[in-house]
Amino acid sequence: MKNTLKIISCYSADTAGVCSILYEMGGMVVVHDASGCNSTYSTHDEPRWSKYPSNIFISALTERDAIMGRDETLTDNTVKAAKELEPRFICLCGSPMPALIGTDFYALASEIEKKTSIPTFSVATTGTYSYIQGAGLALKEFIIKTSVYKKREENTVNILGYTPLDLYINGQKERIVKLFEDKGIKVNFSSEYSENILNASHNLVVSQSGMEAAKYMWENYDIPYMCALPIGEKLSKFVLDIPNIKEPVFLERNTAKTSFYILGESLFSQSLAKALSLEEGIDAGVVYTLEKEDRAVAPCDYTTSTEEDTENFLKEKAENIIADPIYKHISPVNAKFMSLPHFAFSGRCFEHNIPNLMCDDHALKEVIK
């Protein structure tokens, strides 16, 4: 029972991550899964569903097709829909059932591409990993498949890893754009389809979902990246220095001991901890419940993978906690609990209470009030 979540929620799964990161790119995402599951990926985990259109389909995999290995049901229907919709690209991804029967998504994507002449790639999600993994792989595969390097465009920054699962649709994206554009820096949001992504001079990674793509572009196209969110005024100034960086930059945090802990998406939590230190003089640590970048970990940070472990750690170490409201149920009663809803964790339950912390000291103060 150690790995069972008995009290708290689970994070959105890898398949939802794929759908979320590709949502606004004008492609067609086909999830190989049983009929009815579309609502999980494209409504429960997707706050944009009622505002912007997107081509997200479910293959409606049946038990008979799974048993008989009838891959042609998926490929034929995808080809038919693609010819009608003419998407910019096609992405195939999986779920637990195709994972168990060993569907070869790579081969199927190649077959569909041959039949449609539309760039097609696959992300063999299993539904058993976190949204970070699905989104991260999908973004990297998207770039490899659809982007072409032509010429370096100086003073241009790609924002990598943006999804509403971590940065809700309450103006956070717009504030990041404004921050850069006010200083004359051109911004490409990787969440919008862009053939020019490889031409940018720098990458700003705003969630762990952007890390795979950032590393790929650094290793293959020498595009340096910075891992930080512009939370609060001082960190925003730090982020604005991105056009001057020559190699990957991570936030430095050296706190060895603290009783103030943040739980949430790893890069967001690290940025929040840094902002609290810069703006409020608070030394905060991060409890990692999701994938993280080791180079940005502070000595006081802690990595956990089970509910019991998280609960025990908080009981032992934490007197002040910033986390999604659901975590309150496993936090010590004596600790000060500061609510910061996370859409990938509690979905629509607290979506209207998600603050916009980008470039805003006042909102930061409100969180710790």
Add this chain to the structure above:
Amino acid sequence: MIKIAIYGKGGIGKSTLCSNISAALAKKGVKVMQIGCDPKSDSTVLLNAGEKLPSIMKKYTEKGSALELKDIVFQGENGVLCCETGGPPPGTGCAGRGIINSLERLEKLNAYGIYKPDIVIFDVLGDVVCGGFSMPMRKGYAQKVYVVTSSEKMSRYACGNISMAVENFKGRDYAELGGYILNKKTSPEDNKALEGLCKDFNTQIIGEVEYDPLIKEAEEKDTTVIKTFPESKVALSFMNIAEKIYV
């Protein structure tokens, strides 16, 4: 580096053949990695003095993402790198998914980049009964599939089924059929029926292993004939097949 997969009917002698080929190649200085794709985890026992190695699935279950190559890759006879995918106990779980997960794990841990074997031999359980068992013949894995068979009807039938699977996957850039290896269960044994199958699939018998009690004797000693009876006729036949596979 070349990668090959050995398929064939259950009990036809795939693991014995793989281990002897691996031992023969390693003896000549070729760096060999043999990967058993069977929940029983017994592909490499003859290369490890009868010892069953801890499988990838067993160690992955224990260690999760902390799994390291040293937990799952071991040096056997003549330095052959031995590895077993493992899988669930009989009657439970999903053996095919075990193979998929294990082979993906080896890729993630960069096993081929780190050990740099000259040849990787996937020893695959039985027939291509589900997606997981086709994994070793997919793009990026084996370039060639060899099928071990006797001339007995049921063995030829399984051989035909495996050949059919390879044929069906041609459009997906999977492995191609490298040929058949005739493992004679009795002496003498007629090759004619198998030659007919060769014509059907436009392939050939690349080697023959005569029935020889020395194979059983070596197995009882938990070793290969290459090691125990290196001058024997049957050892020579394994060496000839090894040369055909690794040119």
